[in-house]
Amino acid sequence: MMDILNALIILGNYIIIPALTYGSQLALGALGVTLIYGILRFSNFAHTELMAFGTTITIFLTWALQNAGVSIAPLPTALIALPFGILATVTLVLATDHLTFRHYRKVKAKPLTFMIVSIGLMFFIGGLVRLIIGSKDQIFSDGARFIFSARAFKKFTGFDEGLALKTSQGITIIITIIAVTALFAFLNRTRIGTAMRAYSDNENLALLSGINPERVVMITWMLTAVLATLAGVLYGLDKSFKPFIYMQLLLPIFASAIVGGLGSPLGAIAGGYLIAFSEVAITFAYKKFFGYLLPDALAPESLWQILNTEYKFAVSFVILVIVLLIRPQGIFKGKSI
Amino acid sequence: MIRVEHIHKSFGGVHAINDTSLEIATGSITGLVGANGAGKTTLFNVIAGHYAPDSGRVLLEGEDITGLPPHALFHKGILRTFQIAHEFSTLTVLDNLMVVPKHSGEGIFNAILQPPMVRAREREIKERAEDVLDFLQISHVADELAGNLSGGQKKLLELGRTMMAEPKIVFLDEVGAGVNRTLLRTIGDAILRLNQERGYTFCMIEHDMEFIARLCETVIVMAEGSFLAQGTAEEIQRNEAVIESYLGRGGKRKRH
Structure with missing residues (x-):
């Protein structure tokens, strides 16, 4: 009995908690991608650079606050800086939309054109981020490291295995729950949210019903900027901030959005957790886990790891390919919010 | 009053509308009939802002509204429905x-x-x-x-959406197509009441002469992209040119 519980604690500590955290970050990122796809109807390749930009601004403000001696320990100082990071990102997306995408909406360009413009913006914003903060790793989390540590857990419960919950993991999960609830309330309970859903459902009819397309587009960008900054800062707090790593997140985030069904917010969330759990579960070494479960004679000698951690990005790619082959519209039917 | 003046619209080499001029009086229910391909729907699309005409003007109470986009026309009180009902599904x-x-x-x-x-x-x-x-x-x-919803309910919903907008003039594109008799009666009643109680002007494309005779004071007939005749339903059904091009002998609806 004790062995089974210990095995479950291993699962909890190394798979469930990390995957919930990573999944929340992917879900927030994928929600932004899916909103843009649902309303503006193109795949926004600049999305992870938006995440990096929001995080960059937040980091600078965090440093300034830390130097000024401001602290909300045990919570990380970055939480105070976060709203300003969001504000900066909102300004950036509205400016870039005004300068680039708006023109292509006017001439009724094809979605492909928008996508290519977004790739241009990806390089531009990526360059901007490296110009401001450089390409090196930056750590900006402070405050308490753990809500409860593995050692405290062991001492408290008497198990051999420990279960730890980092502050950044707790914050990620709580902020994700709040953000997602607020987003769905916004989309379903407010007039502009209904107008957004209507626009996404049937653009022509929305125009015939007097819905102002520019306003819908503006609010979509604002929501996207908020979600992107949240995703970026939470990921940075949990791991660290490095522009190159953020660029690489594009694959799992797009995979999440596509697997869930592009354009479906519920799908983006489901997709985020699906990708995260698969990545973590497939790259986890199950040696100790089965060591508890199997009789000693059968105890595994190798690592029992399906895939080396180095290849974790391949997991999202494989899932993406499988879903596109079997159910191209995604888990939830995509295309409109 | 909506006035259409010398509208031309062609797609490739096909003249969908060829020098059409007509008037729809405020407060009326006007029927627009004609054989398939007579240019009725194209005319609707030009008036409702989906296509800009090659030449000609559309005037609303004397104001030039030619080529305005649909959401701008919406705010001027011009609405349209579609042959196949559109909805936010x-x-x-x-x-x-x-x-x-x-x-x-x-x-x-x-x-x-x-x-x-x-x-x-x-x-x-x-x-x-x-x-x-x-x-x-x-x-x-x-x-x-x-x-x-069922197809008929979607048609009613579409009518409902136009009511929410409190329009001046509504263009109905074959509101009766694919609708059973009972529902057609309900739709007809709704149109009459909206016209009488709320003063909406209607212009409708229809093939069902009975339905048109019941609702429309004025019927405009189009043939091959241009205006052919105008009058009450009765006059139209007796008009030689209309019988020739559209109704066929006996005044019955031509089968397509």
């Missing part, structure tokens, strides 16, 4: 109606803060939407997703 029937009127809750701060003024307006719009559903006798499906 992933929204509820009630929401389908409630997105139509102008609403202060569309601003982002109003949406988040929901001040009493916005909530009062929301309630007012909801009541109006419920009245419209009552009027059209589809209250029982208010919370259903519009995509799940």
Whole structure:
């Protein structure tokens, strides 16, 4: 009995908690991608650079606050800086939309054109981020490291295995729950949210019903900027901030959005957790886990790891390919919010 | 009054509309008939802002509205429905109606803060939407997703959406197509009441002469992209040129 519980604690500590955290970050990122796809109807390749930009601004403000001696320990100082990071990102997306995408909406360009413009913006914003903060790793989390540590857990419960919950993991999960609830309330309970859903459902009819397309587009960008900054800062707090790593997140985030069904917010969330759990579960070494479960004679000698951690990005790619082959519209039917 | 002056519209080498001029009087119900390919729907699309004409003008109470986009025309009180009903399929029937009127809750701060003024307006719009559903006798499906409605109910919903906009003039494209007799009667009643009680002007493309005779004071006939004749339903049915090109001998509807 004790062995089974210990095995479950291993699962909890190394798979469930990390995957919930990573999944929340992917879900927030994928929600932004899916909103843009649902309303503006193109795949926004600049999305992870938006995440990096929001995080960059937040980091600078965090440093300034830390130097000024401001602290909300045990919570990380970055939480105070976060709203300003969001504000900066909102300004950036509205400016870039005004300068680039708006023109292509006017001439009724094809979605492909928008996508290519977004790739241009990806390089531009990526360059901007490296110009401001450089390409090196930056750590900006402070405050308490753990809500409860593995050692405290062991001492408290008497198990051999420990279960730890980092502050950044707790914050990620709580902020994700709040953000997602607020987003769905916004989309379903407010007039502009209904107008957004209507626009996404049937653009022509929305125009015939007097819905102002520019306003819908503006609010979509604002929501996207908020979600992107949240995703970026939470990921940075949990791991660290490095522009190159953020660029690489594009694959799992797009995979999440596509697997869930592009354009479906519920799908983006489901997709985020699906990708995260698969990545973590497939790259986890199950040696100790089965060591508890199997009789000693059968105890595994190798690592029992399906895939080396180095290849974790391949997991999202494989899932993406499988879903596109079997159910191209995604888990939830995509295309409109 | 809507006036169409010398409209030309061609697609490739095909003249869909060829020098058509006509008038639709304010407060009337006008029927627009003609064989398939006579240019009726194209004319609707030009008036409703989907296509700009190659030449010619569209005037609303003397104001030139040629080539304005659909949402601009919406704010001038010009609405249209489609031959195949359009709806926001992933929204509820009630929401389908409630997105139509102008609403202060569309601003982002109003949406988040929901001040009493916005909530009062929301309630007012909801009541109006419920009245419209009552009027059209589809209250029982208010919370259903519009995509799940039957074809006939979608037509009623489309009519409902135009009612929410409180338009001046509504263009109905074959509102009776694919609709059973009973429902057609309901739709006809609704159109008559909207015309008499609320003063909406209607212009409708129809093939069902009985339906047209019941509703329309004036009928305009188009043939091969241009205006052919105008008169009451009775006059039209006796008109030699119309019988030749559209109705066929015996005054019965031509089978296509």
